[in-house]
Amino acid sequence: MGRLIQTGLNAGEQPSFRIVGGEGVYFFLADGRRVIDGSSTGGPLGHAYPDMQDALRRAASAPVVSEGWAWGEREAAADELIDIAFAGEHDWVGGVRFFLSGSEANDQALSLAQVLSGRAPFAARERAYHGLTGLSRDATLQPHWHGGLASHHGGTRPTPWRVAVHQLPAPVGASYGGDVCVPSLETRLAGVPAQLADSAAMIIDYTQGGIYHDADYQDRMAAMARAAGCLWIADEVVTGLGRSGRWFAFQGGDSRPDIVTLGKPLAGGAAPAGAVVLSKDVMERLKDKSWQSYSTFRGHPSMVAAVRAYLRVVVREKLLERTAHLEQVMKRRLGEIAARHPIIARVDGRGLHWTIELHGPDWRDWRADTLEPTLASRVAERALEAGALIGTSGEQTSLFLAPALIISDSELETLLAALDYGLELPHEAAVEQCINGAIA
Numbered sequence: 001m002g003r004l005i006q007t008g009l010n011a012g013e014q015p016s017f018r019i020v021g022g023e024g025v026y027f028f029l030a031d032g033r034r035v036i037d038g039s040s041t042g043g044p045l046g047h048a049y050p051d052m053q054d055a056l057r058r059a060a061s062a063p064v065v066s067e068g069w070a071w072g073e074r075e076a077a078a079d080e081l082i083d084i085a086f087a088g089e090h091d092w093v094g095g096v097r098f099f100l101s102g103s104e105a106n107d108q109a110l111s112l113a114q115v116l117s118g119r120a121p122f123a124a125r126e127r128a129y130h131g132l133t134g135l136s137r138d139a140t141l142q143p144h145w146h147g148g149l150a151s152h153h154g155g156t157r158p159t160p161w162r163v164a165v166h167q168l169p170a171p172v173g174a175s176y177g178g179d180v181c182v183p184s185l186e187t188r189l190a191g192v193p194a195q196l197a198d199s200a201a202m203i204i205d206y207t208q209g210g211i212y213h214d215a216d217y218q219d220r221m222a223a224m225a226r227a228a229g230c231l232w233i234a235d236e237v238v239t240g241l242g243r244s245g246r247w248f249a250f251q252g253g254d255s256r257p258d259i260v261t262l263g264k265p266l267a268g269g270a271a272p273a274g275a276v277v278l279s280k281d282v283m284e285r286l287k288d289k290s291w292q293s294y295s296t297f298r299g300h301p302s303m304v305a306a307v308r309a310y311l312r313v314v315v316r317e318k319l320l321e322r323t324a325h326l327e328q329v330m331k332r333r334l335g336e337i338a339a340r341h342p343i344i345a346r347v348d349g350r351g352l353h354w355t356i357e358l359h360g361p362d363w364r365d366w367r368a369d370t371l372e373p374t375l376a377s378r379v380a381e382r383a384l385e386a387g388a389l390i391g392t393s394g395e396q397t398s399l400f401l402a403p404a405l406i407i408s409d410s411e412l413e414t415l416l417a418a419l420d421y422g423l424e425l426p427h428e429a430a431v432e433q434c435i436n437g438a439i440a
Helices: 050-059 072-085 102-117 192-196 215-227 280-285 301-316 319-340 375-385 409-422 429-439
Strands: 019-023 026-029 034-037 093-099 122-125 165-168 201-205 231-235 259-262 274-279 344-350 353-358 398-401
Touching: 034 409, 050 301, 072 093, 072 274, 072 301, 093 102, 093 280, 093 301, 102 201, 102 231, 102 259, 102 274, 122 192, 165 192, 192 215, 201 215, 215 231, 274 280, 301 319, 319 344, 319 353, 319 409, 353 375, 375 398, 375 409, 398 409
Parallel strands: 122 165, 122 201, 201 231, 231 259
Antiparallel strands: 019 026, 026 034, 093 274, 259 274, 344 353, 353 398
């Protein structure tokens, strides 16, 4: 056993591979294989992208200026983030503060909402994941990311919530499969106003648990939050800055959030990064006040340089347009793959983030409390044999595809072919039992 304490994204006692390098959309493994990284939510430009390398080299000679001091480069990064990524949104967007990660950004946004509203509880949709730092962990409703301990001999000891969190109903949708026998959206959301009435903020994300929002859901929820005097935080830690085929997933609807949180792709994968973007209305409420939140390394030179470089690359390489195009390819090809594999219960996604949900145990019962490889982990293990690393977020029955935005058509086809191969599991009794039990 090594001395590094880690949490794996695929269930099992030991990692089945080790990464020793990477370039473009590929990982290099210790056994000599080169495989496509199909789980690159934090690396929108893949690995070792030249612009990002150049940015980090330049940043190495910059002064390390803590968040407590004014610094022109940090201010320029904030200006460019608003002027480039929020172009066309200037009627409502107000200001930016940088953080160390998406989890910290969510934690600080939730904390600010409590102060502004005078309320303590939050509201988050079912199966949500918002991080494991402070209040962001409280707002995480995925049961296996409870932040506590999971015994591999069965049983869990979750970290207790510190504040009340209302669980909001999620939208129900799929591009393939799914449950069609569900109440209407209006019926499902009937109890939401009461949940938001005492909530400091409603925080919603756009991918976690394989749940992807449409405009109708977003706009209804936003209107309810506003009527309840509850701030709306759009968690764009995964979907922001290109992953959804637009700068931000919330741009698919007419409503606009009070607060946007950013993370994973913000610095192009070249440095840890997070940000909180406040609306003009919230900025007005902060007028003549100081937001007393401080950290030494927020807006570090490496992050600031990487943020500015990434924004330029997205525009220069037309990555939003490219991702929007590949969304249609993914939808078509994943539908074809799903039709060939009865083990698949549901497929849905946006841009270059897609979830393949398999028939099997209910996700609500999964607490990461076994070392036995789950069905999703077994599919991912087989897909690795065909040349692609596919993520599972540690779940039993869900796989996700999130390749770098620079992936070529042929590389995307290799990734999808590997998934297709991975789904051709031998018809072992355990697999058949999962499928038959779910279908019955």
